[in-house]
Amino acid sequence: xxxxxxxxxxxxxxxxxxxxxxxxxxxxxxxxxxxxxxxxxxxxxxxxxxxxxxxxxxxxxxxxxxxxxxxxxxxxxxxxxxxxxxxxxxxxxxxxxxxxxx
Amino acid sequence: xxxxxxxxxxxxxxxxxxxxxxxxxxxxxxxxxxxxxxxxxxxxxxxxxxxxxxxxxxxxxxxxxxxxxxxxxxxxxxxxxxxxxxxxxxxxxxxxxxxxxxxxxxxxxxxxxxxxxxxxxxxxxxxxxxxxxxxxxxxxxxxxxxxxxxxxxxxxxxxxxxxxxxxxxxxxxxxxxxxxxxxxxxxxxxxxxxxxxxxxxxxxxxxxxxxxxxxxxxxxxxxxxxxxxxxxxxxxxxxxxxxxxxxxxxxxxxxxxxxxxxxxxxxxxxxxxxxxxxxxxxxxxxxxxxxxxxxxxxxxxxxxxxxxxxxxxxxxxxxxxxxxxxxxxxxxxxxxxxxxxxxxxxxxxxxxxxxxxxxxxxxxxxxxxxxxxxxxxxxxxxxxxxxxxxxxxxxxxxxxxxxxxxxxxxxxxxxxxxxxxxxxxxxxxxxxxxxxxxxxxxxxxxxxxxxxxxxxxxxxxxxxxxxxxxxxxxxxxxxxxxxxxxxxxxxxxxxxxxxxxxxxxxxxxxxxxxxxxxxxxxxxxxxxxxxxxxxxxxxxxxxxxxxxxxxxxxxxxxxxxxxxxxxxxxxxxxxxxxxxxxxxxxxxxxxxxxxxxxxxxxxxxxxxxxxxxxxxxxxxxxxxxxxxxxxxxxxxxxxxxxxxxxxxxxxxxxxxxxxxxxxxxxxxxxxxxxxxxxxxxxxxxxxxxxxxxxxxxxxxxxxxxxxxxxxxxxxxxxxxxxxxxxxxxxxxxxxxxxxxxxxxxxxxxxxxxxxxxxxxxxxxxxxxxxxxxxxxxxxxxxxxxxxxxxxxxxxxxxxxxxxxxxxxxxxxxxxxxxxxxxxxxxxxxxxxxx
Numbered sequence: 010x011x012x013x014x015x016x017x018x019x020x021x022x023x024x025x026x027x028x029x030x031x032x033x034x035x036x037x038x039x040x041x042x043x044x045x046x047x048x049x050x051x052x053x054x055x056x057x058x059x060x061x062x063x064x065x066x067x068x069x070x071x072x073x074x075x076x077x078x079x080x081x082x083x084x085x086x087x088x089x090x091x092x093x094x095x096x097x098x099x100x101x102x103x104x105x106x107x108x109x110x111x
Numbered sequence: 112x113x114x115x116x117x118x119x120x121x122x123x124x125x126x127x128x129x130x131x132x133x134x135x136x137x138x139x140x141x142x143x144x145x146x147x148x149x150x151x152x153x154x155x156x157x158x159x160x161x162x163x164x165x166x167x168x169x170x171x172x173x174x175x176x177x178x179x180x181x182x183x184x185x186x187x188x189x190x191x192x193x194x195x196x197x198x199x200x201x202x203x204x205x206x207x208x209x210x211x212x213x214x215x216x217x218x219x220x221x222x223x224x225x226x227x228x229x230x231x232x233x234x235x236x237x238x239x240x241x242x243x244x245x246x247x248x249x250x251x252x253x254x255x256x257x258x259x260x261x262x263x264x265x266x267x268x269x270x271x272x273x274x275x276x277x278x279x280x281x282x283x284x285x286x287x288x289x290x291x292x293x294x295x296x297x298x299x300x301x302x303x304x305x306x307x308x309x310x311x312x313x314x315x316x317x318x319x320x321x322x323x324x325x326x327x328x329x330x331x332x333x334x335x336x337x338x339x340x341x342x343x344x345x346x347x348x349x350x351x352x353x354x355x356x357x358x359x360x361x362x363x364x365x366x367x368x369x370x371x372x373x374x375x376x377x378x379x380x381x382x383x384x385x386x387x388x389x390x391x392x393x394x395x396x397x398x399x400x401x402x403x404x405x406x407x408x409x410x411x412x413x414x415x416x417x418x419x420x421x422x423x424x425x426x427x428x429x430x431x432x433x434x435x436x437x438x439x440x441x442x443x444x445x446x447x448x449x450x451x452x453x454x455x456x457x458x459x460x461x462x463x464x465x466x467x468x469x470x471x472x473x474x475x476x477x478x479x480x481x482x483x484x485x486x487x488x489x490x491x492x493x494x495x496x497x498x499x500x501x502x503x504x505x506x507x508x509x510x511x512x513x514x515x516x517x518x519x520x521x522x523x524x525x526x527x528x529x530x531x532x533x534x535x536x537x538x539x540x541x542x543x544x545x546x547x548x549x550x551x552x553x554x555x556x557x558x559x560x561x562x563x564x565x566x567x568x569x570x571x572x573x574x575x576x577x578x579x580x581x582x583x584x585x586x587x588x589x590x591x592x593x594x595x596x597x598x599x600x601x602x603x604x605x606x607x608x609x610x611x612x613x614x615x616x617x618x619x620x621x622x623x624x625x626x627x628x629x630x631x632x633x634x635x636x637x638x639x640x641x642x643x644x645x646x647x648x649x650x651x652x653x654x655x656x657x658x659x660x661x662x663x664x665x666x667x668x669x670x671x672x673x674x675x676x677x678x679x680x681x682x683x684x685x686x687x688x689x690x691x692x693x694x695x696x697x698x699x700x701x702x703x704x705x706x707x708x709x710x711x712x713x714x715x716x717x718x719x720x721x722x723x724x725x726x727x728x729x730x731x732x733x734x735x736x737x738x739x740x741x742x743x744x745x746x747x748x749x750x751x752x753x754x755x756x757x758x759x760x761x762x763x764x765x766x767x768x769x770x771x772x773x774x775x776x777x778x779x780x781x782x783x784x785x786x787x788x789x790x791x792x793x794x795x796x797x798x799x800x801x802x803x804x805x806x807x808x809x810x811x812x813x814x815x816x817x818x819x820x821x822x823x824x825x826x827x828x829x830x831x832x833x834x835x836x837x838x839x840x841x842x843x844x845x846x847x848x849x850x851x852x853x854x855x856x857x858x859x860x861x862x863x864x865x866x867x868x869x870x871x872x873x874x875x876x877x878x879x880x881x882x883x884x885x886x887x888x889x890x891x892x893x894x895x896x897x898x899x900x901x902x903x904x905x906x907x908x909x910x911x912x913x914x915x916x917x918x919x920x921x922x923x924x925x926x927x928x929x930x931x932x933x934x935x936x937x938x939x940x941x942x943x944x945x
Contacts, residue, residue: 023169023170023171025169026169031205031207034168034171034173037171038171041171052468054433054468054469055433055468055469055470055471056433056434056436056437056469056471056472057433057434058434058437058438058471059471060471085358085362085398085401085402085405086434086438087394087397087398087401087434087435087438088354088355088358088398088401088402090394090398090434091348091354091355091394091395091398092355095348095355
């Protein structure tokens with residue numbers, strides 16, 4: 010089950026966030042900074058799945074934007090990885106040149 | 112009042128802020144403007160304001176004052192208003208706010224709206240944040256929409272139903288009839304959400320699961336169509352038709368096929384087909400294959416399919432994409448228990464992954480490698496693992512070291528290899544080794560008798576250079592203390608012997624004592640080692656005395672206590688010193704979890720907690736042991752004092768030690784513990800480790816008739832025999848003592864001694880009083896180990912109080928005829944002493 014969906018840029022500014030489980034407002038910013046920190050510290054050589062507290066993070070980088078999805082154990086990580094790309098393609102169709110505008 | 116700015120303007124403005132403070136200021140200004148606009152009840156711009164509020168909420172600023180406004184927007188008739196209103200409701204409202212219930216009526220009306228998009232909005236919102244009360248009220252509407260023919264609404268209704276079921280599980284039955292023809296749809300959206308709904312229902316209720324098993328053929332058909340159908344532009348993702356639906360269906364099949372043979376059988380073909388036909392060049396294909404593998408592993412698939420699955424995982428491991436490798440390692444870890452052999456085939460690839468750069472991949476590869484180690488590949492694997500230990504991150508080192516120890520213990524091809532491996536681990540990752548490894552290692556070293564010289568030499572060399580790694584220093588100190596004489600004598604077959612003088616050895620031990628890096632525990636080890644060397648070294652005893660006396664005033668209480676006791680040994684008990692500090696015997700590995708675990712009874716000085724021996728409950732066998740020894744005399748009989756073999760009658764003093772100095776008491780450590788001796792206990796002993804004090808009715812009687820071993824003065828002792836089930840050379844004798852006189856016999860003690868070739872174990876008696884008039888008996892169990900199947904002789908001695916006076920008696924039993932019969936020899940010695 011997807012717990013949250015984030016789009017965060019390299020400076021740590023949240024561009025989009027949607028939580029599917031209740032998280033306190035104050036905790037949200039904290040969570041987002043931690044998530045982006047762990048994503049930024051990964052090099053290109055490392056895989057896109059991170060074990061983070063009690064859920065998994067699947068992230069994908071598009072230029073300066075990170076799209077991070079937090080899931081629990083039951084999800085197929087690679088399918089989510091594909092889903093992120095699908096999402097970006099959909100946005101691209103609707104709004105064109107999505108990635109360049111961040 | 113000018114028109115409030117649009118959302119886009121706001122975003123642009125906020126983006127220009129260069130610092131956090133600037134941003135906060137802008138947002139506060141805008142919030143104030145929005146608040147005053149709300150107060151004015153401005154209908155035209157309400158939705159714009161709420162949109163801005165939602166954006167600010169997303170950035171992390173409080174926006175609760177917008178909640179009521181959302182409700183007003185929902186109630187409005189304009190679609191644009193409703194849209195923002197419902198979005199706001201999803202983001203800002205949840206069941207924690209009381210306000211949300213006001214929405215119920217709006218949603219109800221909108222669920223019946225004429226426009227499908229409005230209905231869709233209502234369904235989305237209900238499915239996102241509906242509370243249990245709302246769900247209960249509106250479930251009927253949702254169910255109605257689930258049956259509609261409009262696929263746009265149907266798919267949203269299905270997801271809403273999932274949420275309703277999660278909130279109110281009792282309503283699950285309500286949706287059951289609607290699910291009947293959900294899978295008949297052509298629309299992929301509906302199919303997808305229906306599969307999600309079915310999955311949710313199956314996961315929550317076993318009845319539903321059983322009910323939906325009949326859908327397996329239909330699911331298989333849908334999946335087949337997806338694979339076989341040609342290119343369809345609306346569902347294509349990199350050449351594969353709707354992979355997300357495929358993954359969902361596979362997951363549902365997994366749930367349905369678990370623990371069910373028929374369903375698993377029905378799925379076999381399609382799974383094989385998916386596994387073989389899916390393109391693996393892109394991530395999409397791999398995602399589907401991964402799901403397929405998970406499904407195959409979980410259902411009751413046939414072995415051919417399982418092998419196929421593991422081969423797919425093996426192929427993943429060779430893939431360049433690190434994501435796939437990670438996923439493959441995770442799955443292999445899950446399957447290595449059940450399909451061990453199949454995974455073994457990919458061992459070399461897994462070992463290569465140890466060198467990967469990614470931390471999660473390395474961790475998984477390490478765990479998997481440990482799971483795959485066996486007797487055949489131990490040497491090769493260990494080389495790789497040691498190399499990994501050298502180069503891995505610190506967070507892995509502790510786990511890796513423990514894993515290596517375990518693997519080495521189980522599969523070591525030779526003692527020398529084992530010790531080399533341990534040395535290697537101690538020197539490379541010494542400070543990360545867990546504390547409980549030290550006693551295990553020490554025990555291991557003790558047990559490999561022929562390697563003592565080699566071991567101590569290597570350990571000495573290791574700490575010469577660097578004595579900061581505590582576990583290494585502890586083990587080294589212990590060994591040097593134990594085998595110091597081997598070290599200085601320079602005899603070592605395995606390696607080039609080094610020339611070490613006694614002073615050099617003492618130098619290194621003293622520097623360990625002084626060093627700031629040594630912990631208290633390590634210092635304890637070092638001090639004890641120095642003390643032990645006093646008996647093994649010849650020319651440096653004075654130096655040792657000096658060192659020990661210095662630490663008699665140490666601040667560390669533990670060290671001080673040890674030093675004072677050792678000092679006392681030097682002064683008052685010098686005659687006992689050599690016996691006390693004798694070489695440790697081979698320790699049995701005790702695997703039981705009772706309090707008598709591996710007792711490192713190296714005197715009272717081991718850091719391992721020395722459990723307190725239970726206080727003696729019966730009469731002290733000490734003085735009686737002397738008598739028994741005198742009686743038995745000779746060299747052909749080894750007395751086994753019926754005490755727990757872990758202890759020895761200690762405080763008796765010098766003469767006892769002299770007596771026992773020559774006798775080989777297997778399993779008893781040389782240095783006696785300070786507390787008094789212990790009478791027989793019923794805990795699993797060191798000595799006869801294969802036996803246990805389990806109830807004897809497990810054993811089969813072998814038809815040896817019971818005999819009356821002793822009958823005199825009203826005291827009768829009967830022996831009953833059984834052969835132990837677990838070990839054929841063990842005979843279990845149960846003695847029963849009964850008293851036919853008119854007075855009780857109190858303080859009854861039964862002792863026995865057997866020749867050297869046997870081993871004897873006496874368990875606790877049931878009591879020490881034999882009641883009069885045969886009203887009861889004392890039962891005691893003796894276990895005799897007769898490995899050479901010789902004729903058994905046993906001398907027994909009885910002690911009791913009767914009619915106010917103490918009685919003693921002796922008897923000898925002879926077990927003749929190849930362990931088949933007992934006899935009381937006609938000329939047995941019987942003497943009565945009072």
